[in-house]
Amino acid sequence: MRESWLSRNLRHHLTAWTCGALVIVVMVIFLAPFVWMIAYSVYPSTALQAGVPDLSLTNITLDSYGQLFSDPMFLGPIVNSVIVGLSTTVMCMAAGAACAYAIARFRFRGRQPLLLSMMTVQAIPVIVLAVPLFILLRSVGLYDQLLGLIVTYTAFILPLVIWMLVSFFEEIPPSLERAARIDGCNRLQIMYKIAFPLAAPGMAATAILAFITSWSDFFLAKVLTSNTAVTLPVKTAAFQGLFAMDYTSAATAGVITAIPVLVLTLVAQKWIIRGLTEGAVKG
């Protein structure tokens, strides 16, 4: 009796240990590549090319960051990405919040199909739209213009924004809005004085997701810009030519491109995890 208890206890501990070790292995695999890229950006390449990489802390240098941030050819794309990202987010939130609020609160015909179509258009492969968008933007003089990218991103990200916001608005108890109505608020006031503040955390997370999506995009920026409106991912990708790659600069550009997304993600992690998984688990 006592022996079997012991062995069961031992087995329990063994399982816990194995699982713990596995979790650590999984997390190392998920984190190491990125950490290694940071190492690439701060160690001189001579320290890394030796048989065994020399990772002593005294070798660390931020020279490559200084170099990139003083290079106007790199600063331009950063500024472009910030402008495009922020403008896209503002436009997505303005148009998206209004649309999502209407879908969540008003009973009009076509409401359900509208919400469903927001889900479906997200499935359209970007490649289908790339050439027509390129031709369209060129014909109205918006090719290689920040505005061209902004309206394109807005259209691409809006369905996701609306989809997420509808679920946040539906969570607000309608009784609050009814009370505000009795107090004499009109519909517009109810929307931005009651509903929006109550959904603020969800809206902030949605805005962050919109920003991240536009910031990270490479394909559309590659196709719709050539020179003046080039964004950071396009510039970063250009750091690795087919031949002669400047590894330290490429790694540095990679880290600079990734850091804002990482920071925003960690800030809003709770809401992002919810937003990403909720639709699937509910449906």
Next chain:
Amino acid sequence: MAGLAELGRKRETRFGLLLITPAVLIIVMLLGYPMGYAIFMSFQQWNDKLGADHRAIGLANYEQLVSDPAVHEAMGLTAYFSVITVVGGVALAISIAILLNRTFRGRTIVRVLLLVPWAVPPVVNGIMWKLIFDGSVGIANTILKSLGIISASVQWLSDPAATMNILVFAETWKLLPFLCLLMLAALQGVPRSLYRAAAIDGADAWNTFWRITLPNIRGPLMFALIVQSMWSLKVFDTIYVLTGGSGGPAGGTTTINFLAYLTNFSNLDRGYGSAMAVGIMILVLVIAVFWILVFGGFNRKRRAADA
């Protein structure tokens, strides 16, 4: 009184329509119209290398699509890439999710850190793996050499098969955490009482998984398979960066989506390229329907078994 309510409802509808108009306009203008235009272009002879004129040629582009050896090769590569990343990725995600669903210290922080690969922009993902598998400075060679697995540096990214496998690995690395979070959320939705009942009935871990866990997460599972299939079909950024925009070496990573890009923007064959893109869209649709049918059949069979 009824008339007043009627009036109120009408005004409400009008206000609602006003609110949705900007968003719907933007989406129709920049998604709907281009999509229609792409379908129109796919029926045209439209090659900007040959000149500005274009004319309707019926189904010729689609006929070419079916018989083009380059398309066949790209489809083969796409199938290889997609089957591994979709089936392997989702299976791996369920395993990791089950591992992470246990109670252990640091569970919250682990879950947050899972967002790191998800947050890394695809272009940066490509650079990251290119740095790791580079022939002269890559850490992969250093590690493998010190373990004695290889004796001399390998030029991984000069070998088509190796590059494709690195691509599979890189994409899985990036997308797996999202799938894990999805599966983790799904697992947490399975009622604990079911597991207790299974334990009382003496079910082993394997049986518990197939009879309790899997049937109870089939909705999220279907979602994960559909979403991952779409991602796998449209993989682009990582290929572009890993191969310097070539889809090489020797076309070894030119999946169907990348081939459509090259056709449209390198060969400037917009008509044929559009047909290819529309083909991809149809493929996405077919695969989504396929998963829905697979799971629909599964549901029906269960219901029949329950009855």
